[in-house]
Amino acid sequence: MADRRKNRSWVVRAIISFVAILALLTFFSNTIMNATIPKVMAQNATKGNLSFTNSATGVIEADTKTEVKSINGREIDQVLVRNYVSVEEGDVLLTLKPAEDLAELDKARADLADLEAAAQAAALTPSDDDFSVQQDAIRSAQDTLNAANEALNAANNRDSLIATAQGNIDYYSSIIPGLEATADAEAAVVADYNDQITAAETELNNINLQIANLENMGVTLPSETAAPSETSSEGTEETAPTTAALTTQQQNLVDLNARKAELEAQIADLNTMRDAAQGRLDEASASLGAAQASLASAQADLQAAQALPSVADAQADVNAAQSSLNRANTALSNAQATAAATAVTTARTNESREEQIAAAEEKIAKLEESLTCTEIVAPCSGLVYGLVVSDGNVMTENQVILTIIPDDSTYSVKFNFKTSVAQNLSEGMELTVNDAYIDQCRITNIYPDESDPREKRVVKCALSSLEDIFPGTQITVTADRSNANYDHVIPASAVIHDNSGDYVYIIIESSSPLGDKYVVKRIDVTVEETDGALCAISSKDGKDDTLNQGMIVTRSEKPLHNGDRVRLEDYSNPGSGS
Known part of the structure; x- marks a missing residue:
């Protein structure tokens, strides 16, 4: 009895020790896990009002301008103007380096033509330097040697090639029956659906004939039947609703129409299922065809490997091919040596002609660089803008070297506004310009932006100023200030942007015996408006209820990913956390 009590006491102490150790391990595991979970701040999205400025920036352009183009190939000696200086019509814009006399150019071209004619005549004279026969023999011998070497390599690897081909044959032979069975099964399913569709369509055609016969007999549906008219006390006729029971033919017509609707729905479902089965059949047939093709290829490889010659025979073919190549090279060398002596005199003559x-050609190239023009003048009076050349530049064809803006030219600028903002604008309105030297910015045209015609509008404005207006400079305008109420307003810091667009993280909370658990979920959003500190958002998929599933992360101590576990933290109180 004493031993039994002693054993029981030992078991109780062991159980208590196990429970204590388990509790201790659980405490430390939670502590270590919490130390690795990122801390975040979060808050719920709230309804609110945002006030913001509708502004845009554009580049000033001249409405009237004259382009000055280049002279192809001419080298600029000196540029006499710069951007934003005024010129008069006829003023010299830039000078060109002088060109040589055109008569000299004509004579040089004639001399070149004579030399090229002589060279062409010499080229037509037969010579002994045609070695095409010998070269063809060398190429043929080389091809034969290459083929012999390939056959030798294959003979050395004959066993490996046979093993590989046989392995492929065994593999594809093993999978083809299963693929054939799959294809046959899917074909049977398709055929069964086709039979069901045919039977349903046949029944539907019979029902349509019965309906047509009843309608031809004058049978109508109950809703089309009216009760006999009665005369009211005032002498007028009134129509009373019928209460008579349906006739047998009317009931038959009602039943036929109901069956017709049932069959039409059944046929539509069968067609859908048949199409799905046909897709699976096509996929199975494609897999079977690929496996069969691979099997045929492996069988061909096996036959080719088995037909390879022995290593000794292949080596003999290589030796013979190498001897043929050596003889062909010797024949070419002999022919070239014979032709070399004859070609010495001809080469000297041709060399002299080629030098000439x-x-x-060098002389003509230099002469063609220059023409009679020595300067480019202003075609009209105005302001120089867009100068792209400098001293020493050689101009290219159709290059716009600068633009002249007439003194009486007007100026305009184009701005991009959201469609919602542009709806409050109209032609003739003036926009507020942030640049003081612009006196007036008046809207002349509003039209959709080609890059986003639904959401954006181009607003073209005419500018006026008592001071000079310089094209190419930027100005910023303000259309108005707006404010609106939104259902989901959050701090701007909560919105994150990547290549997919804007998104926020919602905290999903769950409870367990070990405590609360917080996991973040990515929600793609559209930023409807922002004032810099706050922004209004909506769910990109249109399901705004997802934004109310939990608090939205506004700050995190490290980057988050969808599904990450987090713990809430109040950064304003370092000692708090959960």
């Missing part, structure tokens, strides 16, 4: 042609 090269000198003539």
Whole structure:
């Protein structure tokens, strides 16, 4: 009895020790986990009002301008103007380096033509330097040697090639029956659906004939039947609703129409299921065809490997091919040596002629760089803008080297506004300009932006100022201030942007015996408006209720990812947390 009590006491102490150790491990595991979970701040989205400025920036453009184009190939000697200076019509804009006499250019071209004619005549003279026969023999011998080497390599690897081909044959032979069974099964399913569709369509056609016969007999649906008219006390006729029971033919017509609707729905469902089965059949047939093609290829590889010659025979073919190539190379060397002696005199003559042609081409190239023009003048009076050349530049074809804006030119600028803002604007209105030297910015046209015609509008404005207006400079305008009420207003810091767009993290809370658990969920949003500190958002998928599932993360100590576990923290109180 004493031993039994002693054993029981030992078991109780062991259980108590196990429970204590388990509790201790649970405490430390939670503590370590909490130390690794990122801390975040969060708050619920609230309804609120945002006030913001509708402004935009644009680049000033001249409405009237004259482009001054280049002279192709001419080198600029000196540019005499700069951007934003006024010129008069006829003023010299830039000078060009002088060109040589055109008569010299014409003579040089004639001399070159004579030299090229002589060279062409010499080229037509037969020579002994045609080695095409010998070269063809070398190429043929080289091809034969390459093929012999490939056959030798294949013969050395014959066993490996056979093993690989046989392995592929075994594999595809093992999977093809299963693929054939799958294809046959799907074909049977498709055929069964087709039979059901045919039967339903046949029944539907019969019902349509019965309905047509009843309608031809004058049978109508109950809703089309009216009760006989009665005469009221005032002498007028009134129509009373019928209460008579349906006739047998009317009941038959009602039943037929109900069956017709049932069959039409059944046929639509069968067609959908048949199409799905056909897709699976096509996929199975494609897999089967690919496996069969691979099997045929492996069988061909096996036959080719088994037909390879022995290593000794293949080596003999290589030796013979190498001897043929050596003989072909020797024949070419002999032919070239024979032709070399004959070509010495001809080469000297041709060399002299080629030197003369090269000198003539060089002279012509230099002469063509210059023409008779020595300067480019202003075609009209105005302001120089967009100058893109400088001293020493060689101009290219159709290059716009600068633009002249007439003194009487007007100026305009284009701004991009949201469609919701542009709806409050109209032609003739004036926008507030942030740049003091612009006196007036008046709207002349409003039209959709090609890049986003639904959401954006281009607002074109005419500018006026007592001071000079310079094209190419930017100005900013304010259309108005707006304010609106929104259902979901959050701090701007809560909105994150990546390549997919804007999004926020919602905290999903769950409870367990070990405590509360917080996990973040990514919600893609659209930023409807912002005032810099706050912004109004809506769910991109239109389901704004998802924004009310929990608090929205406004700050995190480290980057978050969808599904991350977090713990709430009040950064304003370092000692708080959960």
